[in-house]
Amino acid sequence: MLSRSPEAFSTSPSDLATLSVQGLNHWYGRGAMERQVLQGVDLEIQPGEVVLLTGPSGCGKTTLLTLVGALRSVMEGSVKVFGEELNGSSRQQRQGLRRSIGMIFQGHNLLRCLTAEQNVQMGADLLPGLGFRARRDLAREWLRLVGLGDHLDKLPHDLSGGQKQRVAIARALAAHPRLLLADEPTAALDSRSGREVVDLLRSLARDQDCAVLMVTHDPRILDVADRLLQMEDGRLWGAETAPLEVLG
Numbered sequence: 001m002l003s004r005s006p007e008a009f010s011t012s013p014s015d016l017a018t019l020s021v022q023g024l025n026h027w028y029g030r031g032a033m034e035r036q037v038l039q040g041v042d043l044e045i046q047p048g049e050v051v052l053l054t055g056p057s058g059c060g061k062t063t064l065l066t067l068v069g070a071l072r073s074v075m076e077g078s079v080k081v082f083g084e085e086l087n088g089s090s091r092q093q094r095q096g097l098r099r100s101i102g103m104i105f106q107g108h109n110l111l112r113c114l115t116a117e118q119n120v121q122m123g124a125d126l127l128p129g130l131g132f133r134a135r136r137d138l139a140r141e142w143l144r145l146v147g148l149g150d151h152l153d154k155l156p157h158d159l160s161g162g163q164k165q166r167v168a169i170a171r172a173l174a175a176h177p178r179l180l181l182a183d184e185p186t187a188a189l190d191s192r193s194g195r196e197v198v199d200l201l202r203s204l205a206r207d208q209d210c211a212v213l214m215v216t217h218d219p220r221i222l223d224v225a226d227r228l229l230q231m232e233d234g235r236l237w238g239a240e241t242a243p244l245e246v247l248g
Contacts, residue, residue, distance in 0.1 A: 016046070016047070017044050017045065017046055017047075017080075018045055018046060018047050018049075018081070018082060018178060018179050018211035019043065019044065019045040019068060019079075019080070019081055019179060019211060019213070020043075020044050020078070020079075020080040021041055021042060021043040021044070021068070021077070021078065021079050021080075022042055022077060022078040023040055023041075023042065023076070023077040023078065024038055024040070024041040024042075024043075024064075024067065024074070024076070024077035024078070024079060025038055025039060025040060025041075025075060025076040025077055026038040026060075026063055026067065026072075026074075026075050026076070026234075027075060036234060037060045037063050037234050038060045038063060038064060038067075038234045039233070039234040039235050040077075040235065041060075041064065041077070041234075041235070041236045042236070043229070043236060045179075045211045045213060046211065047178070047209035047210070047211055048205050048206060048209045048210065048211065049205065049211050049212070049226045049227070050201065050202060050205050050211075050212040050214070050224055050225055050226050051211075051212065051213050051214070051225065051226060051227045051228075051229060052214050052215075052216055052221075052222065052224075052225040052227070052228050052229070053213060053214065053215045053216070053229045053230075053231060053236075054215075054216060054217060054228065054229070054230050054231070055230050055231035055232050056232065059231045059232050059233060059234060060231055060233075060234040061183075061215045061231050062105075062183055062215065064231070064236075065103075065105075065181045065183055065213065065215060067079060067086070068081065068179075068181060068213065069098065069101050069103050069181050070086055070089075070094035070095075070097045070098050070101065071094075071098075071103075074086050074087040074088075074089075081097055081101070081179060082097065082100065082178060082179070084097060099126050099175075100177055100178045100179065101177055101178070101179045101180075101181065102123075102172035102173065102175055102177030102179070102180040102181065102210075103172060103180075103181050103182075104165075104168055104169050104172045104180070104181070104182040104183065104185045105168075105183045106183055106184050106187060106188075108156070108164045108165060108167070108168045109168065110156045110164055110167055110168060110171075111156075112155065112156050112157065113155075114155070114156075115152065115153050115154060115155055116143060116148060116151050116152055116153070116154050116155075116156075116159065116163075116167045117136070117139050117140060117143065117152040117153065118139075119156075119167055119168075119171055120139035120142055120143055120167060120170045120171045120174050121135050121136060121138075121139040121174070122171060123139075123142075123170075123171040123172060123173070123174035123175040124136075124138045124139050124174040124175065126175040127175065127176060138174055139170070139174055140152060142170035142171075142173055142174045143167070143170050145170070145173075145200060146166040146167075146169055146170045146193075146196070146197065146200070147166065147193060147196065148163060148166055148167065148170070151163065161188045162188045162189050162190065162193060164188075165185065165187075165188045165189060166189070166193065166197065169182075169185060169197055169200075173200065173201075173204060176208060176210075177210055178208075178209075178210055178211070179210065179211050179212075179213070180201065180204065180205075180210055180211070180212045180213070180214075181213050181214075182201070182212065182213070182214040182215065182216075183214075183215045184215055184216060184217070184218075185197060185198075185201075185214065185216075186198065186216065186218045186220070186221060187217075187218070191220060194218065194220060194221065195220065195221070198221040198224045199224070201214070201224065202224045
């Protein structure tokens with residue numbers, strides 16, 4: 001497998017783009033077990049844009065999110081986040097970028113020994129110049145906005161799956177990210193809670209110029225999208241509108 005350096009790619013995408021991906025390829029396994037999961041992915045997302053990504057299970061959607069979120073090393077292609085190239089970046093560089101990236105994944109990843117308020121405050125802790133009281137108040141406000149204002153002191157084991165998901169969403173939003181990556185954020189939520197959450201994401205995008213890339217199979221939230229992209233067999237294509245039939 002020959003790897004191309006980032007310099008081999010055109011610099012034509014706008015420097016103002018929050019996310020710019022060109023010719024992204026990724027493999028799992030080695031030798032006879034090697035399998036390509038992303039094939040020549042090109043993607044650009046501007047500040048304040050909400051992009052929904054759909055496709056069958058196992059087609060590479062979550063892999064794309066983890067690469068864009070600087071959680072995996074880029075094997076081949078160019079991935080620029082806030083203008084910084086991830087291909088060939090150091091662990092320290094990726095850690096620095098992740099401070100401005102909000103991530104909502106299906107596993108919640110809440111710390112079991114911390115209350116809902118304390119879990120969300122971990123997101124607010126990433127903001128510079130805020131004292132403890134300001135960060136605590138910010139955590140409480142985000143929990144109120146996701147409908148958990150009366151669950152501040154509950155530990156994760158005392159929360160339902162949907163409530164844990166809302167805590168995870170509040171934690172990501174509390175950091176005021178410049179890029180938000182969400183993997184099925186409404187999967188564990190009822191229609192009302194799901195609607196409230198995506199409206200919050202839409203507001204974050206508009207008010208703070210935060211770019212949002214969201215993996216979903218939920219037809220109830222298509223109207224929040226500026227663009228709908230579909231992935232199949234590791235390849236990506238897009239549309240200007242979000243037709244219901246795409247989700248089947």
